[in-house]
Every structure is written in structure tokens, then in C-alpha cells.
Amino acid sequence: MNTRPILDSDEGPFVLSVSLNADCSCFSAALETGFRVFSSKTCDQKVAREVGGGIGCAEMLGTTSYIALVGGGKQPKFPQNKVQIWNDQTNVVATTLEFKTPVQRVRITQTHLIVVQLNKVGIYKMKIPPERVTEYETANNPYGLCELGKSTVAFPGRTIGQVKLFDLNTGNVSIIPAHETPLRALALSRNGDMVATASEQGTIIRLWSFPSCTKLAEFRRGVDPAAIFSLAFSPSGTMLAVTSDKSTLHIFDVGSTQPADSKQHKYGFLSKVPLLPRQFSDTYPTASVKFEMGDEPTTWGPHMKSATLGAGIPGVPGGRPTKGLLGWLDDNTILILGAGQDARWERFSIVIEEDTGNKIVAPSGWKRYLDD
Known part of the structure; x- marks a missing residue:
């Protein structure tokens, strides 16, 4: 294994981060030298742009030619306190937003632009130039946690473990006291009626209804702590998919928060025995499978589990290359994307075993997407 520090790598190109567009039809890769766009379904490259410097994150506006760029890496192309709205048809920056502190992440749709800083979230109407709607202070958010749906924005609140939801249509604000420790991952369902959350502890994933903000279910990923990389409905x-630094993909059935009987539970009849620790009765994944995080230097590791640590690669969400990013192509097909020196695209299929009727997750394709 190559144990040299990531930022000293001379084996290019090196992917700093990766991101899916709103409908998961494409994904963008931010590199030390520019950015690229790929088809999510086939992993075929659609766009490759060398811009003469590092891009920390690249967020696509649907399938249009507009991409929100933030500088990053060893030699950033742009200052990290600016968001550049790049028009790929003309190869020029259409407009720029400047801030007092570095930008952690950007979310963008046809109607809205969300800019995430370490302790602030700004909400804008997507125009040229963007029109500010409002902004909110947040707890430390080095991973740039923020989910932008059709009519809702979800992001950390001012209190640790809290989720704030902003209704883009009405301006109403809702708050969910989701966890006692800092948030590590968030997800919104496509129709906006559910929110999934995970904390730095990484053992329990909670499911909430929206707009009522009541808790619907708790799912147990495992007993030992883990860094949750991604959640996706x-x-x-x-179904809800979960990835972690255990290199495992878990699938939970959202519509069935309790097993039909003890025979289907991980711990069998023990799940019904009173007074035993709660992990014996909790709802475990319906199916799980290993995924490849990629062969990376040892300097990329578990010390970045904590949302209180901000050191790392400048301009990159979380300070380390994206790992375990989830996207659904359809109800039976899941993608897992990773950045870094060993940048990978993996596809998994959900199938039902004929003999048992159990749901399983099976690998159905993978690629190092920067390989020629």
C-alpha cells in the first residue's frame, strides 16, 4: 500500500471530492487540475475540463451546463471563500459569490442555491446573480452537511445534534433534536416527507417524518462506533441505504420498522426477551454487503470521524476525499462513489433469493473511473 501523504501524490489525476446531481443521473469529480462529469448509469465520461488549478467541490445544476465550483487542493484555482457558477457551454464563470470564511459545500437546483460554511448556511434563489433569501448559524459543520430537496433544505441547527429544516415555499422553520452528539450524515426522501440522520457515534440511524418532525423509527447499523459516510432513500x-468506514453497505426497509416475527430477527427469540440490552431487540439491516473504499494512504483514516476536527485538504468537504457516497439509479440499483487516489464507481443490485425469499444486495459492476 502506498503510505505517502495524500497531498504529496505525484500519481495524477487525484480526485478531491465527488458529488451526484439532484436525480443521480450524473456525478461530478473535483480534481487537483479541474473537474469531470460522468454518467451515473454507465460511468462513461461526459465532460473533462482542465482549469489550471484545484477544485475542492463541484456541484452540478441538474443536467444543465451550470456547475458550482469551489477551489481546493494544493494549488486552488479559486479562493476557498468564493463560489463560482461555471457555464460549461461558454467555459467562463457566469457569476461569483464571495464570503468572509471558506465554503464547505454547495447545493444547487433549478430554483435554489445553498452555500454551507463552517458555522453558517446561506439560502439563495438560483438567479444570475443569486438572490439571498436568508441565512442561519449552525453548529460546527466541517463536512458541509446539507440536503436540498424540491421544497425543503435540511442542515445542522445551532445546537449539537440538532437538524433544522427550512421550507422553501413558506419560509417556515422546523427543528428536530435528532442526536446528543454532532451530526455525521443527513438524507431527505425524494418527496420530502422523511428525514434520516446519523451522529458521530454511528451506531443508530434515526428516521423522522416531515413536517410533523416525529420519530418514525430507529435502525441499528451495529454495536461498535463507525463513521457514517452517506445516507440515501x-x-x-x-428503503434506506447506509455506508460507513467499515466498508459496508446496509439496506433498511423503511416501511417495516419491526421484523414480522422473532425468526426473522438477527437475534431470533432473544429479541423478545425483556430486560436484555436494547441491541438484542433493535431493528437491524435487511441486507448488507461489502464495498471497496479504495487503496489509499494510511494518512486517510478514522481520525476524521469527528466533526470537531477541521484539518485536512483545503476546500474539500470534511477535509478528506469523499468515500461511500450513495445514489439510487432506481428502486433496485444503488451506486457507491469514492474519490482519492483510487477513485471508484460501484453498482449494486437488490434481488430476492428464490429459495428463501430474502432480500440480498449483489455487486453488479465496478470501475476505476479515471482509468483510460
Whole structure:
């Protein structure tokens, strides 16, 4: 294994971060030298742009030619306190937003632009130039946690473990006291009626209804702590996918928060025995499978589990290359994307075993997407 520090790598190109567009049809890769766009379904490259410097994050506006760029890496192309709205048809910056502190992440749709800083979230109407709607202070948010749906924005609140939801249509604000420790991952369902949350502890994933903000379920990823990389609802909202630094993909059935009987539970009849620790009765994944995080230097590691640590690669969400990013192509097909020196695209299929009727997750394709 190559144990040299990431930023000293001379084996290019090196992917700093990766991001999916709103409908998961494409993904963008931010590099030390520019950015690229790929088809999510086939992993075929659609766009490759060398811009003469590092891009920390690149967020696509649907399938249009507009991409929000933030500088990053060893030699950033742009200052990290600016968001550049790049028009790929003309190869020029259409407009720029400047801030007092570095930008952690950007979210963008046809109607809105969300800019995430370490302790602030700004909400804008997507125009040229963007029109500010409002902004909110947040707890430390080095991972740039923020989910932008069709009519809702979800992001950390001012209190640790809290989720704030902003209704883009009405301006109403809702608050969910989701966890006692800092948030590590968020997800919104496609129709906006559910929110999934995970904390730095990484053992329990909680499911909340919206707009009522009541807790619907708790799912147990495992007993030992882990860094949750990504949460994602299936298009129909019937399943929730979870990845972690254990290199495992878990699938939970959202519509069935309790097993039909003890025979289907991980711990069998023990799940019904009173007074045993709660992990014996908790709801475990319906299916799990290993994914490849990629062969990376040892300097990329578990010390970045904590949202209180901000050191790392400048301009990159979380300070380390994206790993375990989830996207659903349809209700039976999941993608896992990773950045870094060993940048990977993996596809998994959800199938039902004929003999047992159990749901399983099976690998159905993978690629190092920067390889020629």
C-alpha cells in the first residue's frame, strides 16, 4: 500500500471530492487540475475540463451546463471563500459569490442555491446573480452537511445534534433534536416527507417524518462506533441505504420498522426477551454487503470521524476525499462513489433469493473511473 501523504501524490489525476446531481443521473469529480462529469448509469465520461488549478467541490445544476465550483487542493484555482457558477457551454464563470470564511459545500437546483460554511448556511434563489433569501448559524459543520430537496433544505441547527429544516415555499422553520452528539450524515426522501440522520457515534440511524418532525423509527447499523459516510432513500422511499468506514453497505426497509416475527430477527427469540440490552431487540439491516473504499494512504483514516476536527485538504468537504457516497439509479440499483487516489464507481443490485425469499444486495459492476 502506498503510505505517502495524500497531498504529496505525484500519481495524477487525484480526485478531491465527488458529488451526484439532484436525480443521480450524473456525478461530478473535483480534481487537483479541474473537474469531470460522468454518467451515473454507465460511468462513461461526459465532460473533462482542465482549469489550471484545484477544485475542492463541484456541484452540478441538474443536467444543465451550470456547475458550482469551489477551489481546493494544493494549488486552488479559486479562493476557498468564493463560489463560482461555471457555464460549461461558454467555459467562463457566469457569476461569483464571495464570503468572509471558506465554503464547505454547495447545493444547487433549478430554483435554489445553498452555500454551507463552517458555522453558517446561506439560502439563495438560483438567479444570475443569486438572490439571498436568508441565512442561519449552525453548529460546527466541517463536512458541509446539507440536503436540498424540491421544497425543503435540511442542515445542522445551532445546537449539537440538532437538524433544522427550512421550507422553501413558506419560509417556515422546523427543528428536530435528532442526536446528543454532532451530526455525521443527513438524507431527505425524494418527496420530502422523511428525514434520516446519523451522529458521530454511528451506531443508530434515526428516521423522522416531515413536517410533523416525529420519530418514525430507529435502525441499528451495529454495536461498535463507525463513521457514517452517506445516507440515501430509494426513489420510492421504501428503503434506506447506509455506508460507513467499515466498508459496508446496509439496506433498511423503511416501511417495516419491526421484523414480522422473532425468526426473522438477527437475534431470533432473544429479541423478545425483556430486560436484555436494547441491541438484542433493535431493528437491524435487511441486507448488507461489502464495498471497496479504495487503496489509499494510511494518512486517510478514522481520525476524521469527528466533526470537531477541521484539518485536512483545503476546500474539500470534511477535509478528506469523499468515500461511500450513495445514489439510487432506481428502486433496485444503488451506486457507491469514492474519490482519492483510487477513485471508484460501484453498482449494486437488490434481488430476492428464490429459495428463501430474502432480500440480498449483489455487486453488479465496478470501475476505476479515471482509468483510460
